[in-house]
Amino acid sequence: MPINRTPPTSPHPLTSVAGTDEPATTLLCFESTLHQCASAPNLSADSNITERKKRKFDGAVSNSSEKINRTMFAAFSNKQESYYEDLMSKMNSIIEQNVELKKSVEMMSEKYDEFLSRITTLEAEKREDRKLIQQLEDKIELLERSTRATGIEIRNVPKTEGETKDDLCGLVMNLGQSLNLDFTQTDLKDVHRFKTKGNSSPIHVNFTSVIAKEKVMNGIKTFNKNKDKSEKLNTTHLKIKHVKQPVYISECLTFKTQKLYYLARTQHKNYGYSFCWTSRGVVYLRKKTGDPQIRVNSEADFEKLRCSNSI
Incomplete structure (x- = not known):
């Protein structure tokens, strides 16, 4: 019994686009193109595909490049060697x-x-x-x-016109009478007034012995004790007329002791000491009555006193 087969429906032919000049593409052309793309074994035959050819090796160019490289390496080596040297x-x-x-x-x-x-x-x-x-x-x-152990200084005594050594000896004798001391001019070794600019420069009296000098110093302390300031030793006790002013008498001190005595008098209260005096050319300090006396031998002793009071 024969088999009847129905052939496949043919596709409708493509018509041209209306209003254009492009021709209609037929199914035959489409199939031919499809068949050619899918089954053509020789692709180089297609005019639309270009073939990429390999570049052939050139021996001359290679030798030139190698020579350049060697030259550059030699120059670099020489440069490095020079740099290294x-x-x-x-x-x-x-x-x-x-x-x-x-x-x-x-x-x-x-x-x-x-x-x-x-x-x-x-x-x-x-x-x-x-x-x-x-x-x-x-x-x-x-x-x-x-x-200087036998000497004393009398200060604040006005100088008289035409004053002589005998006049000065008379002042010392008047001083002895006021202090109730029995000494004569034979107890005096020398009397003179220091030359200064003031009218009442100090008078230096040098006795023949330390004992005579000590009598005068002790007599002055006794005379001034428990007296008013106006009644203490003054120029009237030396029989100087027309003027009344206090008279100060002290030991003859060395330059070093004078400086120490000045520092002690100006600073002893800062260190808590109430008394300051000299005896036989030495400076002493005492805090209060009954306390032991402290001898000052140098300026370094003031620093020691300051440190001892700060403890």
Whole structure:
């Protein structure tokens, strides 16, 4: 029995687009194109596909490139070698400088040790010299103090016109009478007035003995004790007329002791001391009645007093 087969429906032919000049594409052309794209084994035959050809190797170009590379490498090597030689030269120079510097430092170190040893020796000698100088100053101070041990100073006594040594001796005798002291001119070794610009320069009296001087100093303390300020020793007691002013008498002190006495009088209250005086050329301090006296030998003692009071 025969088989009846219905052929496939043919596609409608493509018509041209209305209003254009493009021709209609037929199914036959479409199938032919599709068949050619899907089954053509030789793709190079297609005029629309270009073939990429390999570049053939050129031996001359390769040799030239290799030569250039070798030249560049040689130039680079020469440059590096020159740089290395220059670097080594500089390093050797630095090493030499370091060696010289090390020698200089070692020499300076030796000199420093030598100078340090000398300075240490000089400082030790300086300390010994200071001790010796202090000992000599103390001896000179003792000698000056011994030469002034018999002297007193009378201050604030007006100078009269044409004053002579006899007039000064008369003032001292009048002083002895006011103090009820029995001494004569034979007890006086010398009397003179210091030359100063003022009209009442101090009068220096030098006795023949320390005992006579001590009698005068003790007599003055007794005379001024328990008296009003106006009744204490003044010029009327020396029989000086037409003027009445206080008279001050003290020991003859050395320059060093005068400075210490001045500092003690101006600062003793700051350290809590109520009494300040001199005796036989030495400065003393005392806090209150009944307390032991403190001897001041140098300015360093004031610093010790300050430290002891701050504790």
